[in-house]
Amino acid sequence: MSILSGKHILLGVTGSIAAYKAADLASKLTQAGAQVDVILTGAGEKFVTPLTFQSVTGRRAYTDNDLWGNEAHILHVTFGKTADILVIAPCTADTMAKLAHGIADNLLTVTALAAACPILIAPAMDGGMFDHPATRANLAALQSHGVLVAGPAEGYLASGLSGKGRMVESVEVLGHIRNVLGKRGKLAGKKIIVTAGGTQEAIDPVRILTNHSSGRQGYALAQAALDSGADVCLITTPTALTPPVGARVVCVKSVQEMLDVLINESADALIMAAAAADFRPKQVAKEKMKKRDGIPQIELEAAPDILKIVTSSPLGAGSGSPAGKKRFKVVVGFAAESQDLLENAAEKLQSKGLDFIAANDISAKDAGFAIETNRITLLFANGTQEILQLMSKTEAAEKIIEHTARLLE
Ligand SMILES: Cc1cc2nc3c(=O)[nH]c(=O)nc-3n(C[C@H](O)[C@H](O)[C@H](O)COP(=O)(O)O)c2cc1C
Known part of the structure; x- marks a missing residue:
């Protein structure tokens, strides 16, 4: 997978039950030779620990503590400038709403606002939340800002119901990441x-x-x-x-x-x-x-x-x-x-x-x-x-x- 080799990928993990899939994604990206820096939201940390990501990426994972830590303001700006892509997977309805409105109240959303690289989100939520007019409007706003969207898929939801809102599998997110990174390749336009x-x-x-x-x-x-x-x-x-x-x-x-x-x-x-x-x-x-x-x-x-x-x-x-x-x-x-x-x-x-x-x-x-x-x-x-x-x-x-x-x- 030479397309991912040496690429700097920022992976945002938010407070969804699908956060466990992010560990697999981080592992696949690392195995493909990418440098993966993970940023967890406070709610994301409730589902998976920074240690999980540190273990699979071999790099320290960042949390909101780092927003106010020593590196402070430099961190989000640096990340936003050096990354090849910011991937938020899973992306909650809450984070989608913040991104759509330019709210920057945690390390992940402040990094997203400062980001000069492409942003890809993989929404994950209950079907009713995804169908809500507010979420739909936020999704449309994000797409109009150039944010790329992978999924969500139809299928079994953590609520026990079935519907559209499942985060797509990590291998599919990986495919979307490759598409974004390959865009300016030798065969662009062919x-x-x-x-x-x-x-x-x-x-x-x-x-x-x-x-x-x-x-x-x-x-x-x-x-x-x-x-x-x-x-x-x-x-x-x-x-x-x-x-x-x-x-x-x-x-x-x-x-x-x-x-x-x-x-x-x-x-x-x-x-x-x-x-x-x-x-x-x-x-x-x-x-x-x-x-x-x-x-x-x-x-x-x-x-x-x-x-x-x-x-x-x-x-x-x-x-x-x-x-x-x-x-x-x-x-x-x-x-x-x-x-x-x-x-x-x-x-x-x-x-x-x-x-x-x-x-x-x-x-x-x-x-x-x-x-x-x-x-x-x-x-x-x-x-x-x-x-x-x-x-x-x-x-x-x-x-x-x-x-x-x-x-x-
Ligand atoms: C058990 C549990 C599962 C949740 N799953 C989701 C989810 O899949 N999608 C979602 O949008 N919100 C979900 N939430 C709600 C979010 O965690 C909540 O909106 C939180 O504020 C999101 O913060 P964040 O976007 O900063 O990570 C869940 C909450 C709990 C307690």
């Missing part, structure tokens, strides 16, 4: 489409023909593109993964569905990380094939070649861009091969007119499908190569996004 997962070709209403792709590499690419400030569209087949916060997600199943979506899209770059089927059943049985009818003979046909079709069909009139213009300025492919890796990848690079291809040796135990690491060689259209040693799919994604950004410069 649109990137990433495809992910293994396509599913129906045999009958019950059975499918698919592959082992987990979608991990594609999702990591979408996250890395977001971290670089891109506007990301993730076209994904069903996976067990949670899409990164901020991506526009389009769900598809078959190669045809993926093609139907892509043919209506244009972007600065297309990264085809999905494992799209080469073959599909020629006929899809209308009813479930029954065992009693014997072993079926399933005839296959070639599935549409998505890359070939979308790269050879320029934009038409009415697509929002000049007709005849290339659909994608940069196209990146993946070649998952079990033999003759580089030869096969080079052939695909050339035949599909790609800018570069990530050749992926799926015969290696520590690379390829459904695991966290990958061993990739990048082959470029100009004939150069770059071998990426064994690394996490996140790191591999960051390298691929760096090259994509370089080609778009």
Whole structure:
């Protein structure tokens, strides 16, 4: 998570039952390499102690005592100037009201008023409190002041009732923080489409023909593109993964569905990380094939070649861009091969007119499908190569996004 590495994050914790989630958030941010300074309100301290945060961040946590302590006035001004972002999670109705009206009566609210950095809040409260016209007006005021808001989510509330007011989970707050920090990255203002997962070709209403792709590499690419400030569209087949916060997600199943979506899209770059089927059943049985009818003979046909079709069909009139213009300025492919890796990848690079291809040796135990690491060689259209040693799919994604950004410069 290089986007968070070395970043100075101020985490405000207010008096909500959801304050326990802030400890997890502080821990995740610290593990990702951020310097996390926590400020608790008096009510926040009733729910979690400064010691909890000191233990997970390795830094002292601040309370209202520090507002009147030795560092006094310097503290809030310094924090407000040096932080990359002020995150208030959970944010109570009370703190929202104070922030909306410029009230600065504790260390957190005085810091927020002095802050020159972006402010992100994750509201947490009972559904009735969130729905109250006063809270709604405060939320609208905060948004009009440029404060960013994560959630709240629908679901079980501490009151025992269900409704909208739950603080979003820490991993989602983390996603919002990444979006804010990435805003001015190398891909700011660029649109990137990433495809992910293994396509599913129906045999009958019950059975499918698919592959082992987990979608991990594609999702990591979408996250890395977001971290670089891109506007990301993730076209994904069903996976067990949670899409990164901020991506526009389009769900598809078959190669045809993926093609139907892509043919209506244009972007600065297309990264085809999905494992799209080469073959599909020629006929899809209308009813479930029954065992009693014997072993079926399933005839296959070639599935549409998505890359070939979308790269050879320029934009038409009415697509929002000049007709005849290339659909994608940069196209990146993946070649998952079990033999003759580089030869096969080079052939695909050339035949599909790609800018570069990530050749992926799926015969290696520590690379390829459904695991966290990958061993990739990048082959470029100009004939150069770059071998990426064994690394996490996140790191591999960051390298691929760096090259994509370089080609778009
Ligand atoms: C057990 C308990 C749970 C509370 N949970 C919330 C909550 O989830 N959201 C909220 O807005 N207020 C909640 N409150 C009320 C706030 O703690 C109270 O408004 C307090 O003044 C907030 O101060 P602060 O915003 O400075 O942290 C709760 C109070 C108690 C006693």
